[in-house]
Amino acid sequence: MATGYIRTEADQPAPDTSPAEEVAELLLLTAGEPTGPVNISWEQEPGNI
Amino acid sequence: MTEKLNLSGPADLLATIAHLLGRTPTESFVILTAQGGALGATVRVDAPAHIEPMNYAQTLTSYATNDEEATASYVVVYSDEDLDNYAYAAHVAALVNELATARMPVRNVWLVTSTHWADFGTDDHNSLDEIRDSNANATLVYNGSAQDVDVYNPALLGTWALSVQAPAGSEEDRAAACTAWAAALDSTETPDTQTMRELAGAFQHKMIRDYLFCETINTQNGNFADVMLGKFNGRPDWERVDRAEALAFELMKAVPSGQRAPMLTLMGWLEWLKGRGTQADRYLKLAASDVEDFRLAVLLRELIGRGYIADVARDSTTSYRRRII
Known part of the structure; x- marks a missing residue:
């Protein structure tokens, strides 16, 4: 299902906001506390431990 | 192996x-x-x-x-x-x-x-x-595994290049830029200087830039929110993504400082899609220093700094894989 958002009157984007900027702005409205960037990788060929 | x-x-x-x-x-x-x-x-x-x-x-x-x-x-x-x-x-x-x-x-x-x-x-x-x-x-x-080598190497950027002009932003401009970018990504050849400068110019227009970001991923559904979050229809062609990063760096060579931020932002976003938050943060920081407070870089950096992981990187079947063995 595609991601959809509804803006309230209080958080309308600036007129020159690009689509990508608008998406990032909307996500930040509900983003968590600053924790620093996360790196995630997946084992390509699972090793035997 | x-x-x-x-x-x-x-x-x-x-x-x-x-x-x-x-x-x-x-x-x-x-x-x-x-x-x-x-x-x-x-x-x-x-x-x-x-x-x-x-x-x-x-x-x-x-x-x-x-x-x-x-x-x-x-x-x-x-x-x-x-x-x-x-x-x-x-x-x-x-x-x-x-x-x-x-x-x-x-x-x-x-x-x-x-x-x-x-x-x-x-x-x-x-x-x-x-x-x-x-x-x-x-x-x-x-078996060939090694520490990552940065695509971004400031020593190779050069110190002088003519500024490029952003297109006006018409529908024709957008279509032409997307076609040229897709052709560059699909080719194994490095584009000629004129094409490089035209592409670098297209990246300067923020609306066209967003479309070029989307064009980089060929398993996307066309919804800007989904594309930006890494929510794709299938596993991306990661070799194409690697090529996009390399090409973005080549485009940076074709322009002076102050016009490199859009390409650095693309590189940061692509690194984030790969699950490499640290490297993404580094590129986005460079973008926001090339053009002070470059809006998309600042926003993405803040998002990544809050621990946001791209959807595509969360799933082992769609994620980027380093070849280690």
């Missing part, structure tokens, strides 16, 4: 982390998930600065649970912080509890410093040479 990598002890496992992540972490917590005798996800997060242990542990555990198959885990603390007083002991204890609650109990916790490694909470001082000389490290290096 199709054989499995045998990890027979802590040194082997610790050696493997640098290969999985592309570089050896510093001041970080790393969680490796496991199912039976096989590794799953490797998650790296900055060591906690001012985050309360329980919050930190819950956040990290939420990242680890992206591996829905995991039945166990390992924790590695990379730090030189206050070693005499077992820095982060409360965070480690909380994390062990949270991972157990999430049904992936911790098998071992290790500390790796710049001088030694040890079981966490002990005064052991095992040599880092054990990691470097481990069978796993030797096998991985022999």
Whole structure:
């Protein structure tokens, strides 16, 4: 299902906001506390431990 | 090579982390998930600065649970912080509890410093040479795994180039830019100078730039929100993504400083899609310094700094894979 958002009157984007900027702005409205960037990788060929 | 990598002890496992992540972490917590005798996800997060242990542990555990198959885990603390007083002991204890609650109990916790490694909470001082000389490290290096090499190399950018002009932004401009960008990504040849400068010019127009970002991923559904978040129809063509990063750097060579931010932002976004938050943050920071407060770079950097992981990187079947063996 595609991601959809509804803006309230209080958080309308600036007129020159690009689509990508608008998406990032909307996500930040509900983003968590600053924790620093996360790196995630997946084992390509699972090793035997 | 199709054989499995045998990890027979802590040194082997610790050696493997640098290969999985592309570089050896510093001041970080790393969680490796496991199912039976096989590794799953490797998650790296900055060591906690001012985050309360329980919050930190819950956040990290939420990242680890992206591996829905995991039945166990390992924790590695990379730090030189206050070693005499077992820095982060409360965070480690909380994390062990949270991972157990999430049904992936911790098998071992290790500390790796710049001088030694040890079981966490002990005064052991095992040599880092054990990691470097481990069978796993030797096998991985022999098979071609190496630390990541940055696509971005400022020494190659040159000091002088003519500015490029952004197009007016008509529908025809957008279509032409997308066609040229797709052709460049699909070709094995480097575009000629004129094409490079036209593409670099197109990236200067923020609306066209966004379309060029989308055009880079050929498994997307056309919804800007989905594309930006890495929610795709299938596994992206990661070789195309690698090529896009290399091409973005070539475009940076065609323009002076002050016009490189859009390409750096593309590189940062693509690194984020790959699950490499640290590298993404670095490129986005460079973008925001090339053009002060470059809006998209600032926003993406803040998002990534809040621990947001791209959807495509959360799933082992769609994620980018470093070839390590």
